Ligand code: SAM
């Protein structure tokens with residue numbers, strides 16, 4: 530039997546997040562600059578290589594696969610990749626196949642995703658105001674995303690909304706967003722803005738809205754019950770007693786979540802990042818491409834990489850300066 534992936538801190542690695550493209554049809558202000566230079570196509574893992582890579586991780590014990598980007602649904606023929614992962618769900622080796630998307634392409638793909646075995650999807654949405662939506666995503670249009678959300682629910686997908694908490698931007702929509710999600714039976718997770726990549730003229734500290742503050746405001750209107758649920762990541766959950774919905778808080782900057790970390794991240798070029806908040810990575814593309822008929826070198830490279838998974842991240846805003854700033858964008862490592 531293949532030995533599972535265990536890191537030096539005795540954490541079992543069972544969750545792989547895969548960025549399948551660095552490209553996107555939006556240019557969210559906290560994520561990208563308006564003029565992004567994207568990777569040449571030949572740098573990207575092909576869909577066949579992505580299959581081989583993910584299948585190797587599944588063989589080594591990964592049970593949950595999240596497809597992300599960039600915008601995963603703008604990668605050409607990405608549905609064939611989802612369809613090829615269905616075999617791991619059917620064999621029982623993979624427990625969950627899911628994705629994080631901006632929702633722009635869901636009206637086209639929701640049914641196909643469901644047919645491929647996807648049951649849940651995270652959709653990013655920071656505002657319900659059309660003008661503000663266009664401002665924050667630069668290239669996105671709200672009605673298109675709302676259609677995508679409708680299509681996802683109609684297809685039978687459970688939808689969770691991800692909202693980046695942005696000071697002075699969506700503070701005033703806190704209760705509107707919560708209610709809107711409750712009416713549609715959707716959970717909602719707030720994300721603290723993280724120092725990932727150069728984003729042009731935007732100032733990180735200006736954008737930073739502490740989730741402890743958001744939570745305090747929420748508790749003025751609702752009864753919050755802490756849930757014990759942990760996903761091995763930075764999210765913490767509460768239930769709103771009045772609506773029954775689950776609200777998540779992703780606070781990498783204010784809490785330490787690393788002791789139970791179960792995940793690693795693969796970029797679209799085959800780099801494996803052991804931690805979102807560290808620069809250290811391992812190149813898996815070379816062992817994959819140099820050995821087209823033999824997975825053993827790739828397996829060994831994965832094991833060697835996991836043996837270097839760091840204890841935790843170094844993000845810190847506490848001194849009113851952005852420490853632990855990462856040079857790569859979120860779209861590179863996959864959010
Ligand atoms: N394009 C897809 C989307 O927007 O859902 C998937 C990739 S996106 C990088 C994944 C998540 O990361 C989104 O929810 C986005 O809001 C979040 N994100 C991007 N940049 C971020 C940053 N600097 N801090 C916190 N969250 C960020």
Ligand code: SF4
Nearest residue numbers: 553555557560599631
């Ligand atoms: Fe694109 Fe998602 Fe980044 Fe927005 S957050 S620019 S949708 S990758």
